[in-house]
Amino acid sequence: MPLPKAELHLHIEGTLEPELAFELAARNDVELPYADTDALRKAYDFDGLQSFLNLYYELMAVLRTERDFEDLANAYLARAAAQGVRHAEIFFDPQAHIARGVAMATVVEGLWRALGSSEANHGVSTRLIMCFLRDESAESALETLEAAKPHLDRITGIGLDSAEVGHPPAKFREVYEAAAALGLRRVAHAGEEGPPEYITEALDVLGVERIDHGLRCMESPELVERLARDRIPLTLCPLSNVRLRTVDTLADHPLPAMLDAGLMCTVNSDDPAYFGGYAGDNFEAVQKSLGLSEDRLRELARNSFLASFLEDDEERRSRYLAEVEAYEF
Ligand code: HPA
Numbered sequence: 001m002p003l004p005k006a007e008l009h010l011h012i013e014g015t016l017e018p019e020l021a022f023e024l025a026a027r028n029d030v031e032l033p034y035a036d037t038d039a040l041r042k043a044y045d046f047d048g049l050q051s052f053l054n055l056y057y058e059l060m061a062v063l064r065t066e067r068d069f070e071d072l073a074n075a076y077l078a079r080a081a082a083q084g085v086r087h088a089e090i091f092f093d094p095q096a097h098i099a100r101g102v103a104m105a106t107v108v109e110g111l112w113r114a115l116g117s118s119e120a121n122h123g124v125s126t127r128l129i130m131c132f133l134r135d136e137s138a139e140s141a142l143e144t145l146e147a148a149k150p151h152l153d154r155i156t157g158i159g160l161d162s163a164e165v166g167h168p169p170a171k172f173r174e175v176y177e178a179a180a181a182l183g184l185r186r187v188a189h190a191g192e193e194g195p196p197e198y199i200t201e202a203l204d205v206l207g208v209e210r211i212d213h214g215l216r217c218m219e220s221p222e223l224v225e226r227l228a229r230d231r232i233p234l235t236l237c238p239l240s241n242v243r244l245r246t247v248d249t250l251a252d253h254p255l256p257a258m259l260d261a262g263l264m265c266t267v268n269s270d271d272p273a274y275f276g277g278y279a280g281d282n283f284e285a286v287q288k289s290l291g292l293s294e295d296r297l298r299e300l301a302r303n304s305f306l307a308s309f310l311e312d313d314e315e316r317r318s319r320y321l322a323e324v325e326a327y328e329f
C-alpha cells in the first residue's frame with residue numbers, strides 16, 4: 001500500500017495522456033499534428049516552461065464536451081488513487097478553453113461529473129481551483145471570475161499559472177481581492193522561473209495561503225526565514241522541475257535543503273502526463289535520488305494534508321493524518 005497523501009498542485013489538463021488525447025481527437029474529429037502516440041511522446045522534450053506550455057495548450061484542442069472533461073478527470077483520479085492520493089485539489093485553466101469556444105459551464109460541470117462522485121468511485125476527496133493565465137490580461141481574469149459566478153458551489157479557490165517571467169503577481173491584485181470577497185481560497189504559482197520577489201508579492205499583494213513551486217525562495221535567506229516561520233506551504237513538483245530544466249537533475253533538487261530550513265514542503269506532480277510521473281512516482285523519485293528518510297517522507301505526506309483546504313471537513317483531515325502516522329514503510 002502506498003503512503004497516503006494529498007495532491008495540491010495538479011493541472012487537470014496536464015493529465016492528458018497521449019492515448020486519451022488520440023481517443024478524444026477521434027471522438028471529436030479533431031486533427032492532431034502527430035502521427036501517433038509515439039510521435040507525440042517525442043515532442044515531450046522541453047527546454048523550459050514556455051516550450052511545455054506550447055504543447056499543453058495545443059493538445060487541449062481535443063477537449064470539447066462535458067464528457068471529455070469527465071473522462072479526463074476520471075482517468076486522473078484512478079491513477080492518483082492507485083498511488084496513494086486520498087485527497088486532490090485540482091487546478092483547471094478555463095481561459096484556455098473559453099478562448100477555443102468551450103464554455104465555462106462545459107468545463108466545470110464536466111469536471112464535476114467526475115469529482116462529485118470521486119469519493120464513491122475512487123476513494124479520493126476533491127476540491128477544484130480555478131487558475132487565471134498570467135500571460136493574459138487582468139481584465140480577462142476579472143471576466144473569467146464573473147463567468148465562474150454561477151458555478152462557485154463547485155469551486156474552492158483560485159490560482160495563477162502559465163508563463164511567469166514578466167507577469168508579476170501584482171498584475172492580478174484586483175481579481176484576487178474580488179475572489180477573496182466571494183470567500184474563495186487563494187494560491188499562486190511563484191518562484192518557478194520567476195524571482196523570489198514574486199513569492200513575496202504573491203503573499204503581500206494577493207494574500208495567497210500557499211505558494212505553488214516557490215523553488216527560487218532559496219535565493220533569499222530572509223524569504224526562507226519568513227516562509228518557515230509562517231508555515232507557508234510550498235507545493236513542490238520535483239519531476240516537473242527536472243523536465244522544465246529548473247534543476248539539472250533530481251539529485252540536485254533543493255528539497256532536502258528546503259526541509260532542513262524548516263520550510264513546509266509538499267510533493268506533487270504538476271502535469272504528470274508530460275513530466276514522467278504521478279504523485280507516488282514523485283515521492284518514489286525523491287526517495288531514490290535524494291535519499292530521504294522515512295521520517296522525511298512521512299513529514300511530506302503529513303504536510304500535504306495540513307496544507308490542504310479541508311477546513312470544512314476537519315474530521316476527514318484527522319482521519320487522513322491518522323493514516324499517515326500509522327503508515328508502515
Ligand atoms: O508548471 C506549470 N507552471 C506554470 N503554468 C502551468 N500550467 C500548467 N502547468 C504549469
Ligand SMILES: [Zn+2]
Binds near residue numbers: 009011161189212270
Ligand atoms: Zn503548476
